[in-house]
Amino acid sequence: MKRRSLLAAAGAATLAGCATPDVADYASEKPQLDLRAYFNGHVDGWGIFTDRSGKVVKRFVVAIECRWAGNEGTLDEDFTYSDGTKQRRLWRVTKLEGGRYTGRADDVVGEAQGQARGNALRWNYTLALPVGERVWNVQMDDWMYLMTDTVMLNRTSMSKLGLHLGEVTLSFTKRT
Template identity: 70%
Template sequence: MKRRLLLLATSAALAGCAGPQVTDYAGQTPQLDLRTYFNGTLDAFGVFTDRSGKVVKRFTVLMVCSWNGDDGVLDESFTYADGTLQKRIWRLHREADGRYTGRADDVVGTALGSESGNAFHWQYTLALPVDGSVYNVQFDDWMYLMTDKVMLNKATMSKLGIRLGEVTLSFTKR
């Protein structure tokens, strides 16, 4: 049993190292400045797909974003296809080295991220309510600026290194 757990942990660690790095996108345009893009009102349209690729949830998000220097607030209002509503308020901070930290009420600890070229990558743990229980799941979240108005977002959700599904979003800046 211990050997199997060690093999699983080693495989998960190696798989995590094999992925792209945000610096891989350094030469890509348009150049992303998170503080400029996430400033004002944005609309987002998204889906959550399970491991098989089946759409499990569809949703829209109204985002009202503002910055005061290096500190930003992203106020997100989710509306799910079944009529369920959810609110998340991100409080972001741009560090001196260009990296970002983020906090929200349903985020466990601190989200850590950085931008390069047209991409932003961050990782965080979300306390996700499911059928009366709350599960801490990890998000590996990538955003790609397509134009000054459109950004695409793809986030992989996992627990204990096992992929549970993906969230795909399209942001449109008003």
């Protein structure tokens, strides 16, 4: 009987370790995140991409020009990578009721879905990522955390067919 209890406890601990956080876990956290307020004007970012072993394989900076008209926003992102390459992504974001957001960009397959609660936003989408001569559709599980009125941290897990490929880590600073 004691052995069964230990096995059940070990199994429950293993399953709990696999659980993912829910954006509702951050509902009481401050400052309150409103994408329209934070991503309005100019935002600068610095980031890294790490492969699944944790090795930094690319560094980048991003300058974002953001504008909102009511519940419709554009985030015009200009990336410069450590290898000298450049990339532009234009997000068209819509704020919905209940802290929900949707978004589209040219290299996003379909529509991104997001939910903000407290100081956090969870954003999920499929990115068409060029890899050599091919394009891979990779799943992005994107979390943003508002730290102060001007600083936001961003961590994104990237996967394909359930296989963890790596992570993107970003720090944003809003110009005031």
